[in-house]
Amino acid sequence: MKKNVLIIGAGGVAQVVAHKCAQHNDILGNIAIASRNIEKCEHIIASVLEKGSMKVQGSLNAYALNALDIEATKALIVETESQLVINVGSAFINMSVLSACIDTGAAYLDTAIHEDPAKICETPPWYANYEWKRRDLCKEKGVTAILGVGFDPGVVNAYAALADREYFDSIDSIDIIDINAGSHGRYFATNFDPEINFREFTGQVWSWQNNEWTSNKMFEVKRTDDLPVVGVQTSYMTGHDEVHSLSANLKVPNVRFWMGFGEHYINVFTVLNNLGLLSEQPVVTAEGLEVVPLKVVKAVLPDPSSLAPDYTGKTCIGDLVKGKKDGQDKEVFIYNVADHKVAYDEVGSQGISYTAGVPAVAAAILVAKGDWDVSTMVNVEELPPQPFLQLLNEMGLPTRIRDEQGDRDLTFN
């Protein structure tokens, strides 16, 4: 049994993680929340206490931490006696937090891939550029590191593993489709950090097709699907973390990621991108001030966490898997539908944060209990999916399947 959780980060996803850890603090033990901005941690703690999320009496504390400082992070892990670290901070801190975990033996979990602030859309597979370089070290030291265990990446990797293990003899294609049919009522906003959000779209779109890496531009390739609950939706091929691990870990010739965008989003994105305002490279103003345009765009956009109170509608995220079973063509869509308002009522965050945060806590519980405490570095598809998906059924993210037998809940008992 591993015990005591250190949550790094204090954004919308961290808020969900804190609430869900509190709801399971009989298993997870003490909860520490650390961020550069301790006030944001304290704000989350107030929300957890206000909603009465703590299952049993326990410790819930805020800490100021620069997570790029490995020694400081190690010291906090030791001070809080945390055996579980859930990193839901900026994508730029993964490698330093991972180092702190390797040095202290704490289990490491995150929900998104590491990024270098000065680079976008690096050479695939992305995990090989950073995280996987520490895989041998994790194994050697017996440190459990579960990469990308949010919803996508994360739950969709478990869906892929489930399809691979239970539904198919061979898989030809996995198309991960992410639709947010919700509405925040603002002129324009991103659902998570605009800087990270836009960085996904300004470079090449990498997909795994016919067993090789294929490059496209954003909004170059689209598809339209009639999906459960959210209906007919157009989505665009997008570069995304899970394509880079699924292509390596499963024998599947085609792995693609598709994200839904409305025409308004695409118009705003296209204008900003064509003007150069989404660039991560600094420009110099006429007055001589050096500034990164993307950081200014971030500064003028709404804080994603501010969207939650007014967010309505649903998300639908799932894996459309095609292949062969018993010599026959087969197609399944394994998915979840989440509701922004329901998420807000439960944990004070909108659905995008909810779907990213809940799986990380489910994974932490599985590590705490031993089911997933694998003493090495893994991506989610390398782990048994059933206990994870069953726990998510109970924690607010139920799995459903649509196939030749109809559209129904999946349970794993």
Place this chain on the structure above:
Amino acid sequence: MKKNVLIIGAGGVAQVVAHKCAQHNDILGNIAIASRNIEKCEHIIASVLEKGSMKVQGSLNAYALNALDIEATKALIVETESQLVINVGSAFINMSVLSACIDTGAAYLDTAIHEDPAKICETPPWYANYEWKRRDLCKEKGVTAILGVGFDPGVVNAYAALADREYFDSIDSIDIIDINAGSHGRYFATNFDPEINFREFTGQVWSWQNNEWTSNKMFEVKRTDDLPVVGVQTSYMTGHDEVHSLSANLKVPNVRFWMGFGEHYINVFTVLNNLGLLSEQPVVTAEGLEVVPLKVVKAVLPDPSSLAPDYTGKTCIGDLVKGKKDGQDKEVFIYNVADHKVAYDEVGSQGISYTAGVPAVAAAILVAKGDWDVSTMVNVEELPPQPFLQLLNEMGLPTRIRDEQGDRDLTFN
């Protein structure tokens, strides 16, 4: 006779002014060009020499000058023995250059109204907030100051004066229509300083209607006209300098300004404006850097002067005047058509800069010769329009008229 010109500014309009001064240096004498950036002045001088624009042998020199420094500006006026100052620098320096002219007795000419960097769309009439406060002082000291003598404001004010003096007994409305039907071939660019350009559109649109100030939003009111050469064009009611002097100086109940915009321009503008990226008020990035969004937008957009080599097509700018003559309804459209390519071939600038710069030099010649050396501060409509328009006929901006007698050139001999 006044002699020797100091040109302040080194952008696209200054380049036109320098070429045109050179073409008339037998009258205007020595030419000095001053700007914060002396290299830009030297670049203009190289262009003047390369095109052989100097009519007679003469002096043509570059100076580094911060025109907000009144004492430095006075010193340069004295050093260069300039009796004529053409201010085509940023709209923020008008008042300090005017001060230097009042103190030294040099004649002052500009092409756009003074602006405070921290304010947009101030209370009408705009001239009363800055320039007109010095009118009595100019008169007292016998200093000639000709305000807004570009094309619009400037030539269109002369068109209004001509209509008022020659074509109507009473005028009901003056609608100034500015259409740029040219193409620069870029995704998006502004034709002059983006900062000044956007500042015109982000606040209230002031118009003079039924003898009172009326406020609208940008793109709220539009009209469509079938115009000479450029054909059917949609234009939008826009706040503009000349509305603020014509409404005070002529007895006309309706004075409006209309600027043509394509759908693409409006889309880009709307996205940037709605996001807050056109704001002149600073924001703070997540890293704590204070930055004015509009200055970042300016930094990523093409330098307007870089558009000139590829610019094709024509502009059509004129006054649609309606009123009574001999008891009958009458309507005239007095206008000019300019060609971007022709302007570039002659002076190395595009048509927007050309139409703004040539009139300032024509006015300087009229001041030098005495016709317009009025020893006080005036707007263009207060001066006899004929010698100005005749000079423009000869300098590349011919006046045409369309009325019940047809569409024809106007000459003034």
